[in-house]
Amino acid sequence: MTPEQLSEAIVAALRSLVDAGRVQLSDPVPTEVRVERPKVKEHGDYATNIALQLGKKAQMNPREFAELLAAELASADGIAAAEVAGPGFLNVRVAAGAQGEVARRVLEAGPDYGRNDQYAGERINLEFVSANPTGPIHIGGVRWAAVGDSLGRLLSFSGADVTREYYFNDHGAQIDRFARSLLASARGQEAPEDGYGGQYIHDIAAQIVARHPDAADRPDDEALELFRSEGVELMFAEIKASLHDFGVDFDVYFHENHLHESGAVDRAIARLTELGKMYESDGALWLRTSEYGDDKDRVVIKSDGQPAYISGDLAYYLDKRERGFDRAIIMLGADHHGYVSRMMAMCAAFGDEPGVNLEILIGQMVNLLRDGQPVRMSKRAGTVITLEDLVDAIGVDAARYALARYSTDSTIDLDLDLWASASNDNPVYYVQYAHARLSSILRNAADLGLSADLAAFDPALLVEERAGDLLRALAEFPRVVARAAELREPHRVARYLEDTASTFHKFYDVCRVLPQGDEEPTDTHRARLVLVAATRQVFATGLGLLGVSAPERM
RNA sequence: GCCCCCGUAGCUCAGUGGACAGAGCAGUCGCCUCCUAAGCGAAAGGUCGUAGGUUCGACUCCUACCGGGGGCACCA
Known part of the structure; x- marks a missing residue:
């Protein structure tokens, strides 16, 4: 069970309560519920604060609301337990079989696991x-x-x-x-x-x-x-x-x-003149950036007739838009942060939406x-x-x-x-080492004639706490990727990989994956091997997103 | 003077309202006849810059202040 699936199950439970008239909400039932991973194990595999949020709208005590929801949810597929805690948190434990299915999803998706379509159809220019x-x-x-x-x-x-x-x-x-x-x-x-x-x-x-x-x-x-x-x-x-x-x-x-050669500068100025955003003063040509939040207007053509620096920016932005980009993202150092307001003003002067059509990331x-x-x-x-x-x-x-x-x-x-x-002080080794270890297990498995076989995979055999932790970590990956892309923060992927490396090493420490000596492979070995293969995939994809190699051996 | 970023464990940094604040590294103790010890476990380590405010709830949001960094051209 993924967080998304759990979110759906909670929405379904809410809807069922509302339909049965047991809860009256002043707003429509939300289409999506935020599901979090609690920091403390006693708080279950996942938690939601939806009852705290909706309590007022339902004119109910959040705890009572949560109790109703818990009872409704407990009967849903793949949920082992749902209990109310604190002021109205709902803590959920997922059944082992449902949890184990995450490994299957990862392997079925392969290198596409974690992909999302939030920018489908969008052309982005990244400078x-x-x-x-x-x-x-x-x-x-x-x-x-x-x-x-x-x-x-x-x-x-x-x-x-x-x-x-x-x-x-x-x-x-x-x-x-x-x-x-x-x-x-x-x-x-x-x-x-x-x-x-x-x-x-x-x-x-x-x-x-x-x-x-x-x-x-x-x-x-x-x-x-x-x-x-x-x-x-x-x-x-x-x-x-x-x-x-x-x-x-x-x-x-x-x-x-x-x-300059293509006339883009002239065209940009002509366009802005047409829009009434330019004026002459002291022999120079100015852009009314102060109308859009800039400290002052900016000179576009100097009094000596030469284009000022910003003229290139105007033309370049227009050129990107004319080339069909929906969004221009520019990454600049902190020493350029003073440009942001005038660039955004320029974008607005063109009639575009600052922050949407033009984004400037200051590092x-x-x-x-x-x-x-x-x-x-x-x-x-x-x-x-x-x-x-x-x-x-x-x-x-x-x-x-x-x-x-x-x-x-x-x-x-x-x-x-x-x-x-x-x-060694660098955490990259910690993450790469996890990938190397995973690769090593898969190599050794191949030597024993074993492979991660989904046909023979019984997810319910992944019962250990450490296996569950690892499965939940893998289930987080798509959310981490989507969030990192949305916030333009690649470091989130790195931090996730570090956390997941730790989770994997802990799993490795207590769960023997391959049979030892003359031992016959069991279905538990096979199930763990599927988990290992799924974990390896996530590390390979995650490191790939950072442009860092995923070594087979270290 | 104005604008932007930062101030969290010894060090480097995660954590954009939720339940006792986390990681890597450094340091202490323990664990390799068995899948890679670049690993795991245990103990230790914190007034989340300061003071107010908003909230059922603040490291997180708001205000002021302190400290560090970077900017404020008809330069490119």
């Missing part, structure tokens, strides 16, 4: 990382790579048609500094005062010189342009490669120039500690911690897991010494 190609992806960007990619997986698993998008430009002040730094390196000069440092500058400069031996000797303008265009190309290739090795691939790399920063002291990162000094540094230190799995297991609302402090040395 993240979007670092300009002036250097390797640094530690902050890595967080969005891990979380963003995982969120993409969750949204796809929830029925959405997801496009992962990376937005960049290759001109402007940042890129100029990059080009001047490359040229300085090629000429054997020190990096410019406002330039970039680090070995990668020298490496890329050397590659360009290898391609064009006279590159550094050309006139400044020509040389700069060459180092700019080739430098961007080489840098971007490196970024894509390191993201790929990190398990993150984008569907679209969107070049800002495209917006907090990653701090690095070494010897317990904060590490100062400087692009100029080249002391930036990159995606590759992180992967070299702890590997892709640990890095992705570590970055995805925390709420993006909280700042992460990463202790580099600890990660580089005692990587």
Whole structure:
């Protein structure tokens, strides 16, 4: 019995009470009842507070209401007991056979177990990382790579048609500094005062010189342009490669120039003008964002006739909508949170619904500690911690897991010494180990000629408390996935896997799965093997949603 | 001055109104002739930043304050 099925059973019981006239509700019977897993075992397998919630509407004492409901529910299929506790909680125990059926459901669904359709038919554009190609992806960007990619997986698993998008430009002040730094390196000069440092500058400069031996000797303008265009190309290739090795691939790399060349900026401004959202003042063209909650209006075209930064955002948003996306999700670091209100205002000015058609997820920063002291990162000094540094230190799995297991609302402090040395400190091993153990049992079973056979599966044999705990954990998985997708919080999947790993290890400790020595396999062995196979599936799927490998052996 | 995020066990963090607040790691004690000990069990560890408020019920919602972090351009 899954929580959803129990919810249905409770709704049916409510309806039956109302139909029989034993309870009068001022509102219609709810279509769904929230079912929770109590923290304390004595409170049963599942609990609901529905009687507390409906007590007033039924003009009844919540306990009395709960008593009626308990009596009605006790006769339902698969329910072993229903009792009232505290102020009116209804605690339910599920019959072993009904509980065991969860394992069958998992195996029948296979890799699709946990899938939901809350975003079916919806096209979502998910933009993240979007670092300009002036250097390797640094530690902050890595967080969005891990979380963003995982969120993409969750949204796809929830029925959405997801496009992962990376937005960049290759001109402007940042890129100029990059080009001047490359040229300085090629000429054997020190990096410019406002330039970039680090070995990668020298490496890329050397590659360009290898391609064009006279590159550094050309006139400044020509040389700069060459180092700019080739430098961007080489840098971007490196970024894509390191993201790929990190398990993150984008569907679209969107070049800002495209917006200007395609006339998207002009069209966006024309549209907003038509809607009466633009006005001229002090020789500049302004957007009335303050009408939609922004602190002040924003300049779109500067008085010198050049488009301001926001013009690109306007055009880009419009472009996404014109490409058919129902929803644009953008992940940004906390240092960009000031943009949120103007972006939302911009969305509203277009006549769209902020928070629905446009969503901006703000994540907090990653701090690095070494010897317990904060590490100062400087692009100029080249002391930036990159995606590759992180992967070299702890590997892709640990890095992705570590970055995805925390709420993006909280700042992460990463202790580099600890990660580089005692990587056991990372919970990813605890979770992966569970998968390896499960795989090992299934391998050994195959050697004994046993497999998880649903035809011979008797769910009622999974009677142990620890088996029930594990089954209930597996039954939670779809709810966890749906909630993580809905709230854009992949870390919920990681936390769930940690809890479930613990539940499995405890089960393993007291329930022997395979026959020992000359022992003949019994139906109990077979039933437990089905549970093991189902558990393995959930770990494989869950780790997959995080982009972390599920090892067969450790 | 205004805006956003955080403050929970020694450390890193879960917990978006429900019943005695949880995990991983670190530390104490115990458990490998048998499916992976990267595991399990036991003990220990907390004024959930502070003070009010809403509620039958608050770590969770509201207000104020304290502490930490990040932002507040006709820069990109």
